[in-house]
Amino acid sequence: MKEKGKIYLAVPHGMCAGVRRALATADQLLEHFPKPVYALHELVHNNYIVGRLRTRGMVFVETLDEVPEGAVLLFSAHGVGAAVEQEAHRRKLRVVDATCPLVKRLQLAAARESSPGEVLILIGHRGHPEVEGVLGRADGRRVFVVGSAAEALQLPEFPGEVPVRLLAQTTLSSREVDEIAAAALSRCPQLEIGPGVCYATANRQAAVRLLAKRAPLVFVIGSPRSSNSNRLREIAAGAGARAFLIDGPDELPEPELREASVVGVTAGASAPGELVEATLKRLLDAGFGPVEPVISAEEEMTFRLPPLP
Numbered sequence: 001m002k003e004k005g006k007i008y009l010a011v012p013h014g015m016c017a018g019v020r021r022a023l024a025t026a027d028q029l030l031e032h033f034p035k036p037v038y039a040l041h042e043l044v045h046n047n048y049i050v051g052r053l054r055t056r057g058m059v060f061v062e063t064l065d066e067v068p069e070g071a072v073l074l075f076s077a078h079g080v081g082a083a084v085e086q087e088a089h090r091r092k093l094r095v096v097d098a099t100c101p102l103v104k105r106l107q108l109a110a111a112r113e114s115s116p117g118e119v120l121i122l123i124g125h126r127g128h129p130e131v132e133g134v135l136g137r138a139d140g141r142r143v144f145v146v147g148s149a150a151e152a153l154q155l156p157e158f159p160g161e162v163p164v165r166l167l168a169q170t171t172l173s174s175r176e177v178d179e180i181a182a183a184a185l186s187r188c189p190q191l192e193i194g195p196g197v198c199y200a201t202a203n204r205q206a207a208v209r210l211l212a213k214r215a216p217l218v219f220v221i222g223s224p225r226s227s228n229s230n231r232l233r234e235i236a237a238g239a240g241a242r243a244f245l246i247d248g249p250d251e252l253p254e255p256e257l258r259e260a261s262v263v264g265v266t267a268g269a270s271a272p273g274e275l276v277e278a279t280l281k282r283l284l285d286a287g288f289g290p291v292e293p294v295i296s297a298e299e300e301m302t303f304r305l306p307p308l309p
């Protein structure tokens, strides 16, 4: 067992403005409407939050067929395509849209051509609800989804007069997006860069890079399905730290803790503050400390809540 030293804590970490807005909306619905209240897909990709909402009367569904006519339905922070919105309307569901405004911005960019005949290149992970929602807004347009620089190099060549716009999923690694964008640019020099990685993702990634310089062992609090949490773990590992994605303090790995003298902690944009506090407490109890912040940026972003039905 090594002598224990500091806990470096990345700042910012944890919940972003979009997730806080989605949760505050869910709270209002659970307070003011008869249960159950339905949510299409996980409201945010965090097991603890989804479990807590479930016990309070929220039912998570994967398709609209599972929602009875006239029920209250919440769209998640990841957003949905236009067809889903229309189907919900047809089924007379009382929809509350918790799509993050920064995802909405991406959807609007996919829905509206900034010049006639514009082709879209979307950097993202196929199957992720945000990507599906953005694709579902780009009806009738030519869209290419690319997940890597190698895929971007396989893009067809577009004649110079064809306008091409690049969008990116909000929760990707900003450095990886830059690399993919550079590869896409080499295929089509007329490429225009549209919205992509959001402020919260970029700030948390900058902070975890600093963290990994100080702490050889880094814990990222977040659930396995959380895209931005996975990116934080990869970035810490890429910067040379041993990095673990943990859902909470119960997943702190004992053997690594015994051997560590200094640790780093951060949390994905969907991880609640309670889990960060509980993880820090467990580390303090194990002899680590004090906690020292490693700051990349101050955040003050807030979003207005969506209207209730």
Ligand code: SF4
Pocket: 016, 017, 018, 019, 077, 100, 101, 102, 103, 170, 171, 198, 199, 200, 201, 228, 269
């Ligand atoms: S990670 Fe960014 S885009 Fe996603 S909910 Fe948070 S603020 Fe919005």
